[in-house]
Amino acid sequence: MRRTAIIVGLLIGASLALTPAGRYGLAGVIVLFAPGYLAWSWLGRDLRLPHLAAPAVWLALSLSLIPIWFLWHSTLGIALTPAVLRFQAAALMIVAAWRVYRQGQRPRAPRWLWLSLIGLLSLVGLTRALQIRGIALPLWVDSLHHTLLVRIVGETGRIPTSLQPYLPVEHLVYHWGFHTIVATWRGLAELDLPTAVLWSGQVLNALMALQMYALGSFLLRSPRAGLLAAGVVGLLSLLPAYYVTWGRYTQLTGLLVLPVLMLASLALAERRIYSWRLVVLVSLLVAGLMIIHYRVLAFYAAFMIAYGVVTIVQSRRMSDLLLRFGSGLTGAAILVAPWAAEVFRQAIAPVAQQPSRLAGPASYNSVDWGLLQSGNQPVLFVLAGASTLLAIWQRRWRVIIIAMWVLTLLLLANPTIVGLPSSWFITNHTVQITLFLPVGVLVAAGLNELLRWFGHHLSHTRRALARSAAWLLLSGLALLGTWQLRTVINPATILATPADRRAIEWAIAQTPANGRWLVNSTHWVNGAPRGTDGGWWLLPLGGRWVTTPPALYIYGSPAYKQQVEALNRRIAALSPTDQAALEQLVRDAHINYIFIGQRGGPIKPDLLWSNPRFLPIYDEEGVTIFAVRPEP
Numbered sequence: 001m002r003r004t005a006i007i008v009g010l011l012i013g014a015s016l017a018l019t020p021a022g023r024y025g026l027a028g029v030i031v032l033f034a035p036g037y038l039a040w041s042w043l044g045r046d047l048r049l050p051h052l053a054a055p056a057v058w059l060a061l062s063l064s065l066i067p068i069w070f071l072w073h074s075t076l077g078i079a080l081t082p083a084v085l086r087f088q089a090a091a092l093m094i095v096a097a098w099r100v101y102r103q104g105q106r107p108r109a110p111r112w113l114w115l116s117l118i119g120l121l122s123l124v125g126l127t128r129a130l131q132i133r134g135i136a137l138p139l140w141v142d143s144l145h146h147t148l149l150v151r152i153v154g155e156t157g158r159i160p161t162s163l164q165p166y167l168p169v170e171h172l173v174y175h176w177g178f179h180t181i182v183a184t185w186r187g188l189a190e191l192d193l194p195t196a197v198l199w200s201g202q203v204l205n206a207l208m209a210l211q212m213y214a215l216g217s218f219l220l221r222s223p224r225a226g227l228l229a230a231g232v233v234g235l236l237s238l239l240p241a242y243y244v245t246w247g248r249y250t251q252l253t254g255l256l257v258l259p260v261l262m263l264a265s266l267a268l269a270e271r272r273i274y275s276w277r278l279v280v281l282v283s284l285l286v287a288g289l290m291i292i293h294y295r296v297l298a299f300y301a302a303f304m305i306a307y308g309v310v311t312i313v314q315s316r317r318m319s320d321l322l323l324r325f326g327s328g329l330t331g332a333a334i335l336v337a338p339w340a341a342e343v344f345r346q347a348i349a350p351v352a353q354q355p356s357r358l359a360g361p362a363s364y365n366s367v368d369w370g371l372l373q374s375g376n377q378p379v380l381f382v383l384a385g386a387s388t389l390l391a392i393w394q395r396r397w398r399v400i401i402i403a404m405w406v407l408t409l410l411l412l413a414n415p416t417i418v419g420l421p422s423s424w425f426i427t428n429h430t431v432q433i434t435l436f437l438p439v440g441v442l443v444a445a446g447l448n449e450l451l452r453w454f455g456h457h458l459s460h461t462r463r464a465l466a467r468s469a470a471w472l473l474l475s476g477l478a479l480l481g482t483w484q485l486r487t488v489i490n491p492a493t494i495l496a497t498p499a500d501r502r503a504i505e506w507a508i509a510q511t512p513a514n515g516r517w518l519v520n521s522t523h524w525v526n527g528a529p530r531g532t533d534g535g536w537w538l539l540p541l542g543g544r545w546v547t548t549p550p551a552l553y554i555y556g557s558p559a560y561k562q563q564v565e566a567l568n569r570r571i572a573a574l575s576p577t578d579q580a581a582l583e584q585l586v587r588d589a590h591i592n593y594i595f596i597g598q599r600g601g602p603i604k605p606d607l608l609w610s611n612p613r614f615l616p617i618y619d620e621e622g623v624t625i626f627a628v629r630p631e632p
Contacts, residue, residue, distance in 0.1 A: 061281075255296055364427060
């Protein structure tokens, strides 16, 4: 049977590889699941999981292993070029097929569970695909530098610690795990850069439902509760679906690892006998999270604090727990030692010497009440609160830990409650957009208890009717959520249109690579500028110098940072009729071309059409490109 499955899988893979979409899907399966499956096949013996939860562990391990793989190759001076990645992927698949063949028979999941989970994941995937219909390029501000980092990883085959030749930034300590994953995926599938980033982000977003199923079914000891948690997060909650409109791909990737790290940590803590396999499993996941997103690592620490408090209340042996997790954290530190040393030198040590660097302005820690009140959020918060009260009454400690975790996160975002200054590192906003994870578990816990109560207190006939009614209701809610989440994108975050993308492709093909481009921009946050139309994408897509670089410019020298911000203040202040100011800006910045996209900005086309200094060389679908004539 296993041999037949392997042969069928190889045939399906070969047929998929014949089309671009098929190659992308096949490469996604290899990248997102194969490395984790191999690690799990050796380490997962001591982790008892509910039915169908293992793929979530494979995903989290894969997301952790790929950045670690890149880190050590880069440390050893080995470039993971597309050719090397394809060779390694082929070897990986051969070993994975061998392991599948050698694995013993696994317990089979009930058919209803298979159908329910597959149907749920299909609906979630449908919503994520519908959300990006007609979207030409990834959205808003973060997507720009994420795309640039993916490009650098793909071109160099190494971790992106330098932004040269695109930006004068060296020794970058920005988290780069997501970018190595997408660069690997893109290298195997041979997909164009912006499409790879956009679609990879949506696939990862949809897979959050799988992680919630694993966490919910493990914590609440019920596959039905896992399905409820997956449904709440995948189809009823605005978040994480709304991440696409911000381009929050790095935090999303970290949150995909977090649920599995949480359940693995509980398994390590609660196992009677010390398990080196679980220690290694936790080490790999913590190491991956260290690279993928620093803030999510802090969220994990908050969860462990909540768990430690409950452990003390229950009078468990803390010394044994400290030994187990000390071993896991030591292993993680060894796995990321080269990167940890660099982060300590450039980021942690300066903060330790000058703690005021962590302080953030009060406005930066404001609460987004509109986000809290959007869609089904208020109802889910009320249900989560009711579930928490029920768990306290029933003394269900695993649910109480999740509620305490929420309180710990809120305290980290508002340290002024205990007399400490606020920080830019963890803010109310970053906690708000993470609450979907604990809220999903809490809501699932309450609904599952309600269904269990009906099952215990109704007669056999009424129980069957109630079960049918419940599944009809839940199916209706799933379809309603699918309809609600088909469109979540905020139009204000769409900076580039299909017409902009076509103009960018024309500019890349028809203009010299060393041209200097003036693009529209405006003020953003903390004095930093952002682009207002598709011209901003000329740098990550075409490698062109632009007046408004991606937000990672802030990691450059103070002089460079001041230069960028001063130039963009001049752009934002341009008057629609001030020819002299525009000409002086073009002269000072040595501009060769001006890009005005569909969304527009301070630079108006009318200001250039009437000036003989500017020669129109492209004018299609509301996008205009001007060449600057040399001064006599």
